[in-house]
Every structure is written in C-alpha cells, then in structure tokens.
Amino acid sequence: MNFELTEERQMLQDSLRRYLAGAEGDIWAGLAELGVIGALFSEEQGGFGGAGFDMAVVFEELGRADLTIPLIDNALLPGLLMVAGGQDVEGLIGGAQRLALAHGETAARYDLNWVETRAEGNRLTGEKTVVVGAEDADSLIVSARHSGVACDEQGIGLWLVAKDAPGLQIRGYDIAQGGRAAEVSLTDVEAKPLIAEAGSELAKAFAAATLAEMAQCLGAMDICVAMTQEYLTTRKQFGRPIGTFQALTHRLVDVVVAVEQARSMVILAAGHLEADAKTRDLHIAAAKNLFGRSGRLVSEECIQMHGGIGMTEEYALGRYAKRITMSDHRFGDTDHHLERFIDLGAA
C-alpha cells in the first residue's frame, strides 16, 4: 500500500496550485497551457494522464481555488465521449475548443438512461434541461433515443450539434455555484452521429465526471475547514476567541472526520475508475453518497461556526459552502447513489 502521489502528479498539483493562486485573464487558456486538460486524457487519447488519480489531483486543486471553472462540463465529460466516438480531442486539450453534453431532461432527475429526446435518422427533437456550460461550448454533444422507451439502457445515441444549427435554441442563466447553464431545446435539428449505442460509454464518462465533481468538492471542503479553524482562533466574543468554546471546537473536529472520510472515498473511487463497470459504479455510488452526507455537514457547520459573516457573498467561505451544497445536485445526489449502491450490491 502507498497513499503518496507519484512525482509527476505531485508536480502537477504544485504547479496548478501556484497558477491558480494568482490566476487572472484567460484562465482556460492558462490551464490548457499548463497541461491541465491534457492530464485528463490518456496517451492513446492524445493526452498524458487520464487515470482516476490524475483527475483527482486536477479537480481537487480546482476546488480549492475560489473560482468556478467548468472543466468537467466543457472538457472532461464531453472529451471522454468524443474519444469514445473515435474523434480526436486535440483542440480540446489545447484549449482552443470547448464542448458540452446536453443530456439531462426534466423527467430524468438523475437517471442516466432516461432519455425522451427523439432521433429520427440524424434529426433530433426534444428538451434538455440545466446543461452546464452550454453557452460557452463551440458545439454540443446531444443524447437522443433512436429506439426503446424512456428508461431503457439500449437505444440511446449521441450526436454532435453545431451551435448555429437551425432549430436549436439555448436559453442561459446563472447557476448557484457560479457559472452558467442553459435550457436547450431542439426542434428537428440536423446532427452528426457520434455514437450509435452510447449507454455504456455514457456510464463510463459519468463515472469520471462524478469522481471529478467529488475531488473538486473535497478541495472546497479543505478550504472550509482551514477558514473555520482560522476564524475560531481570531474571532473574539465575550473577551475570548470563540475557539475556546468546546461547543465549537468539538464540532470542528467532527467536520474534519467527515472530510477525511470524504478524502478516502475520492481515493477509493479514483482507484476503481478503470475497473469493470459494476465495480467502478459501486465505488462511485458509495463515494457520492458519502459526499452528499459529508458535504452537507461541512457546509452547514462551517457557516454556522462563522455566524453572520459566513452567509455573505463577499466572504469566501459562503461561496465554497455553496459549491459544496450544489455538488449534491450534480451527477446524482445522496439518495440516488444510495439506491444505486443497494442495487449494484444486490445484483
């Protein structure tokens, strides 16, 4: 057993942390230049990483930064699907191209296979909801059903849709964690086929995206702990630092326990990302369930221990707590993954 990062990953972590500490201007280009996007893809895919631990390192650092960078939605998730469809991702890795996956639908909730958008040949019609990063994407990958009923794993394909395709409408709005998402509506839109039978590739890409989301959340959790630790020693009430009240310090330790449990889950999930589908998904489900529970504890307790200041938009803690909370609404929430864990364990 060895829980240390390899030297390469350690270097990636260091340089990324240094870069993000002072990052300004075109951060996307800066990340691409640093090789951060390339680190998410394997050598055969055109990158120089691509393992679960590469993703964990990158996204944990992003989560520590007080920025919202849609690297999961505009690079990792669509990139893995492009690769699965035999496309090259050179432009994506170089930072010149951005993509987004339009997959979620209102009735689907977190069910990956629930697709009602229809494909008639290569023409797509349907409504996609809360597509993160849609406006910034150069083109969209859209899932649609060519056969079967809404919840079948079979019969889902992926297509590429140009942003200026007639019949495509994108209505964007801000989202709570920072950044933007959009409602994407398609009316008889001409599209280019990418993968005919995409169920298992979607599951695989979503597993990676979920891991990335958790790693990002872990980075934010670490910051919340550090800020609260600092605050308890500096904020004075009743003539003494509030960190002299055990009612608070004991709770901070409970928060640390939750974060360490979460850290272990990122390691477990990363280590099983390349396993067979069932093993992989079991670990992802377990991890994401734990993250939902830990995340809630961390964000709520850290706000509470800060008092009013923890609720303000201007003070970073609230922004991190918000990202942690909203993380439970992405790629399946606490209950969704509990059910998946039970199903996968029983099957």
Next chain:
Amino acid sequence: MDLSFNEEDLAFRAEVQDFIAQKLPAELADKVRLNKGLSKADHDFWHAQLNEKGWLAPNWPKRFGGAEWGAVRRHIFEEECALAFAPRIVPFGLAMLGPVLQKFGSQEQQDYWLPRILNGDDWWCQGYSEPGAGSDLAALKTRAVRDGDHYVVNGQKTWTTLGQHANMIFCLVRTDVEAKKQEGISFLLIDMDSPGVEVRPITLIDGGVEVNEVWLTDVRVPVENLVGEENKGWTYAKYLLTHERTNIAGVGYSRAGLDNVKRIAGRAMSGGRPLIENPHFAARVAQVEIDLMAMSTTNLRIISKAAAGQAPGIESSLLKIKGTQIRQEITDLTRRAVGPQALPFVSEEVESNTPLPDAFDAGAVAASYFNNRKLSIFGGSNEIQREIYAKQMMRDAK
C-alpha cells in the same frame, strides 16, 4: 388533558381563514411561496390589510390599538397566515419596538410613535449588532455623547435587516464608557434621514439583499428620542428579546413548508413515478413530519402555560433550537426534491434576462435553503440558546 381547541378557537380559525381568502391576492401568496423576494410595497399592502381589520399587532394591548390575543389565538393566527403563504408581519416596529415603548416609553413617545407603526408611517429597523458585537451584544461600541439637547452618535451597526426600506432605526448605543459593559448602554431612536447616516447593502449567499451595514457619523439625535433612562438600555433590550421570541418555533412556517415539499415532490418525477412515492424521499419527509407533530404539541404546551399568565421563559430556547432545526431540514428537503433544477439561480443584483426553468413550480429553492441558514444564527444563535439553557440547568442543580 384536552388536546382539542375549544369552540371559540375553532370559530376564530375559520374567521382568519376567511379573512385571508378575501384579502390576500394570489400573486402575493405565490411570491411568498416561490421565495421571490417581497418589495416594500408588498409588505406595506399586507400590513394595511391587517391593520384595517385590527389584526396587525396581535400582541399589543387593545388600548394601543392591538388585538390583545392570548397565546393560543396568536398561534392559530400565525399558523393560518403561514399556511396561506401570507407575507410575515415585519417584526421590527410591531413585535420589537412597540412592546418596549409601551412598557418603558414616555407618554409623548407612545402617543407619537405607536400609531405611526400601525399606520405604516415609519418603517423601523433593529440596530443592535455590530461587527464586534454579535453573540456578545453587550460589547457594542457605537458611542452617543450628550451635547446640549442632542446626542451625537458615532459607530457602525451591521446585519440590519431591511434597513434599505427603513426611515427609523432603534439602536443600542454606549453612553457610559466607564461603567460595566451592560450598564453603560442606552436605547435610542434615530431618524435615518439625519445627516451622517449611511446604509450599505450586504449581499447574502442566496443572492438577496436583506441585510445592511448602517454607518453613523456625527449623527445628531434629539434627547427626546432616548427611551426610558440613560444607561438602562440593556434592560429594555432584553425585554425586547423576549418579545422577539414569540412564535420562535415557527410551527406554521414548517407546516406550510412541508405541504410545499409534498406538492413539489408530487410533481417531480423519479424513475417514471412521482418522487413522493420514492421510499427514500418519502422516509425523509415522514421523519420531519413526525418531528413536527411533536414540535407542534411541545410548542402548544409551552405557550399555553404563558396564556395562563406564565411568561414563556427559558423554554423558548428549546423551541428555538428544535423549531429552527425543523425549518432548516424542510428547506433542505425542498432543494433535494427538485434535483438538478436546484441549480438555476437569480441574484437581486443581476436580474436574469431569461425565465428560469421551474418545471415543478418550486421557485427559488436553493436560495431559500441558503437564506434559512440564518435561522440558527440570528435571534440568539442556537449555541447561545444551549448556553442559556445549560447554565440555568446547572444553577438549578445546585
């Protein structure tokens, strides 16, 4: 033991329901239900409806224009208003300052300010907290120095709720720096249009602007705006806080919130069926509902003691702790219920140019969840409530 409301109570409940049905416009109730943020005009409108009926000041004595209801009636009224998604009564003038003036104010102050509160001539805000004085309120530093027939006030208040609408602020100020912390504080009424008063908005993580900083620089306040005696402000402040604690359990809000969760979860789909039929989600809802059943009775037990002439004392700490836990749990359930649709978000500062998706008619649920973190922070944080109760228990044991 008799667990039922009596005939009169039931008739009163029906009367309240009837009144709300007639006077509360559906659009206003929707704004409350969907957490859209109310304007000053919305609040003023609802206050005026209640005032016309004589129900705006449920806890004021009749001679001051109040309804003078006992605790059970007040409970019924609050519950019905909450269930109908009526705007809450803005508490600063009505629930906080009013009782203080009635008990400690001069005849002139009562005659002048109390009718203005009822008629909506003044909008009051509460200037207690300061950057360095939150839980430890008595550490406040805002200074008032006597200069002829004025006080000159310097300092900063913060977290001032709805201060942006207010023309008047009641402040705790330090008038004696030599005395013990609690003994040098006075209670002052300050006109916010005076030179030297500056209100700066604070944006909260829900994107809303409901609290403010209030900066006071050489503000001249006539001495007749001192309430009671100089340096006795702490006594009045504590008296006010006991009134702040009426309806502290918020049972009505919880019931309304729980109805709302069930309604939303009846619309949101999970695996082709309404979410409310999902066993995990149903279990979460059921647990809160069970807690609320108990809370509702705990609340009635405690407030009916007060109705019989006993003040709701230290037990209000228990109501605050459990009541806010339940309310916060419900906001958590609501954001869970909508799944990915919790992400869309508007901030008051950046109005969205596109309508947000709201397939389940749920409104701003993530914002509401974030906003309601405040319930366990303000009005004496839940840690402070535990402190108060624990200290009393340990004293009683001796």
